Amino acid sequence: MALPGTQATAPPAIELRGISKAFGPVQANRDISLVVPAGTIHGIVGENGAGKSTLMSILYGFYRPDAGQILVGRRDAGITDSQSAIRAGIGMVFQHFKLVPNFTVVENVILGAEDGALLAPSVSRARKELRRLAAEYQLDVNPDAVVETLSVGHQQRVEILKALYRQADILILDEPTGVLTPAEADHLFRILKGLRDRGKTVILITHKLREIMEITDNTSVMRRGEMVATVPTRETSPEQLAELMVGRKVLLRVDKAQAAPGTPILELSGLRMVDRAGVERLRGIDLTVRAGEILGIAGVSGNGQTQLLDILGGYPEAGAQVTGTARLAGRTLPLSGTDARARRHAGIGNIPEDRQAEGLVMDFSAWENTVLGRHRDAGTALMDNDAIRSRAAAQMERFDVRPRDPELAAKNFSGGNQQKIVVAREIESRPILLLVGQPTRGVDIGAIEFIHRRLIELRDAGAAILLVSVELDEIMALSDRIAVMFDGCIMGERLPDATSAAELGLLMAGASPSGIPPEQGQPDPDEREPAKGVI
Numbered sequence: 408m409a410l411p412g413t414q415a416t417a418p419p420a421i422e423l424r425g426i427s428k429a430f431g432p433v434q435a436n437r438d439i440s441l442v443v444p445a446g447t448i449h450g451i452v453g454e455n456g457a458g459k460s461t462l463m464s465i466l467y468g469f470y471r472p473d474a475g476q477i478l479v480g481r482r483d484a485g486i487t488d489s490q491s492a493i494r495a496g497i498g499m500v501f502q503h504f505k506l507v508p509n510f511t512v513v514e515n516v517i518l519g520a521e522d523g524a525l526l527a528p529s530v531s532r533a534r535k536e537l538r539r540l541a542a543e544y545q546l547d548v549n550p551d552a553v554v555e556t557l558s559v560g561h562q563q564r565v566e567i568l569k570a571l572y573r574q575a576d577i578l579i580l581d582e583p584t585g586v587l588t589p590a591e592a593d594h595l596f597r598i599l600k601g602l603r604d605r606g607k608t609v610i611l612i613t614h615k616l617r618e619i620m621e622i623t624d625n626t627s628v629m630r631r632g633e634m635v636a637t638v639p640t641r642e643t644s645p646e647q648l649a650e651l652m653v654g655r656k657v658l659l660r661v662d663k664a665q666a667a668p669g670t671p672i673l674e675l676s677g678l679r680m681v682d683r684a685g686v687e688r689l690r691g692i693d694l695t696v697r698a699g700e701i702l703g704i705a706g707v708s709g710n711g712q713t714q715l716l717d718i719l720g721g722y723p724e725a726g727a728q729v730t731g732t733a734r735l736a737g738r739t740l741p742l743s744g745t746d747a748r749a750r751r752h753a754g755i756g757n758i759p760e761d762r763q764a765e766g767l768v769m770d771f772s773a774w775e776n777t778v779l780g781r782h783r784d785a786g787t788a789l790m791d792n793d794a795i796r797s798r799a800a801a802q803m804e805r806f807d808v809r810p811r812d813p814e815l816a817a818k819n820f821s822g823g824n825q826q827k828i829v830v831a832r833e834i835e836s837r838p839i840l841l842l843v844g845q846p847t848r849g850v851d852i853g854a855i856e857f858i859h860r861r862l863i864e865l866r867d868a869g870a871a872i873l874l875v876s877v878e879l880d881e882i883m884a885l886s887d888r889i890a891v892m893f894d895g896c897i898m899g900e901r902l903p904d905a906t907s908a909a910e911l912g913l914l915m916a917g918a919s920p921s922g923i924p925p926e927q928g929q930p931d932p933d934e935r936e937p938a939k940g941v942i
């Protein structure tokens with residue numbers, strides 16, 4: 408008997424024929440054809456800017472294609488907007504949820520659904536239906552919980568419930584695990600398999616090839632706006648998919664020489680931070696980063712890493728009390744300061760965790776963003792806009808930013824290319840200490856390889872690098888030493904060659920090296936900030 412999702416005879420749930428879409432000069436989708444068999448999980452991979460989100464937005468009626476046809480269940484679906492896509496049985500879970508935070512789960516589910524007009528009688532009906540769906544698909548969420556009190560993983564379940572409530576047979580998920588803890592991601596995968604086993608069709612966009620291999624039946628690869636291959640997942644490998652995506656072989660591990668650490672560049676001692684609500688977020692951090700080494704901080708997001716980076720970057724949370732001492736290249740670094748510019752002057756580069764909020768001004772052009780934070784620094788030479796433009800063009804060339812258009816606003820680049828703009832600016836400022844937060848979040852495999860190489864080069868040129876990442880693979884691959892952070896404390900330090908993912912995972916979960924949980928205990932996962940990745 409064929410396994411679920413692999414029946415050659417399964418009728419198509421979706422068929423795209425000759426879809427094309429341009430944004431001005433950018434051909435985001437070119438003559439794309441795709442068949443997704445019903446009852447399968449179909450992965451879509453491709454480099455940043457390959458056109459995945461555009462294609463899915465067309466399928467969901469968000470954009471009208473310039474050419475092409477969408478068939479749902481062999482019939483022209485007549486998709487002209489999201490309402491018609493929903494009527495055709497298509498549901499979409501976006502990266503940024505579209506829920507009303509102060510409404511309850513059931514209110515969110517009813518909102519916009521066709522029977523929403525008769526709110527009073529439909530609430531109890533909807534509640535009942537939600538309970539049924541929750542039981543059938545392991546989507547347990549309290550229908551009467553207010554959405555803003557739910558963890559990110561639960562909010563995502565509400566989005567899935569919303570689609571199922573509207574009788575979606577085809578569910579599109581755009582990078583759904585980027586915001587989840589590892590446990591939440593596992594749960595999501597169980598939900599998706601459950602959906603498939605009951606005949607639903609799932610389309611999953613992800614940059615994580617591990618997820619593709621684990622959960623999909625077939626995988627389609629996009630490159631530069633075109634569909635280059637669709638393969639049964641069991642007949643392919645991460646290496647082959649990476650090569651199809653990028654058009655060349657990609658190193659899935661980082662090649663680096665032994666570090667040659669020099670003098671201490673950053674020395675932190677007894678760093679504590681109490682936020683304005685009185686919660687102690689950092690509980691006495693001691694660490695040293697030397698010239699020519701990468702210290703990786705592993706940990707589930709929300710355990711103080713963001714606060715650590717913000718304090719060192721010179722923008723601690725408003726109202727926070729910071730104590731402890733820090734030295735930068737032997738000189739005292741005031742910890743309570745809020746002057747990011749002074750930090751840059753002192754030689755601290757910063758690739759922030761949230762590139763859109765902190766790394767870029769989204770409405771500014773790429774060239775303006777290449778001097779962000781440094782525009783007042785370098786006297787007249789840098790104030791010459793033509794010089795900045797041509798420097799920016801060269802930098803975009805070196806860092807393979809696509810499209811290579813310095814005039815394009817940051818918001819019109821894909822996520823990975825936005826990240827390359829930030830990485831280029833910070834690395835080329837030649838910092839003595841580089842703070843790096845989640846450098847490859849939402850970034851494709853070719854760009855990950857590229858960013859990792861540039862970080863290693865900067866290390867080899869003598870910079871000290873403090874790397875925070877929730878991606879354990881990334882921490883293991885890049886770090887010369889690994890410190891594990893949990894609940895505002897460093898739980899221990901390890902050498903990458905002398906530890907394992909299992910040991911680090913235990914430390915990340917709060918087990919002390921002796922295996923006994925620390926005195927302060929584990930924070931309630933739902934009270935933490937959303938964890939941002941999968942290890």
Ligand SMILES: Nc1ncnc2c1ncn2[C@@H]1O[C@H](COP(=O)(O)OP(=O)(O)OP(=O)(O)O)[C@@H](O)[C@H]1O
Nearest residue numbers: 430435455456457458459460461819820821822823
């Ligand atoms: N609204 C828009 N205006 C102008 N250009 C756009 C717009 N939306 C997308 N693009 C461009 O279209 C191309 C395809 O973008 P798309 O977001 O579909 O890629 P993607 O494969 O989903 O990328 P990522 O993996 O980074 O999310 C990119 O070059 C992008 O810059």
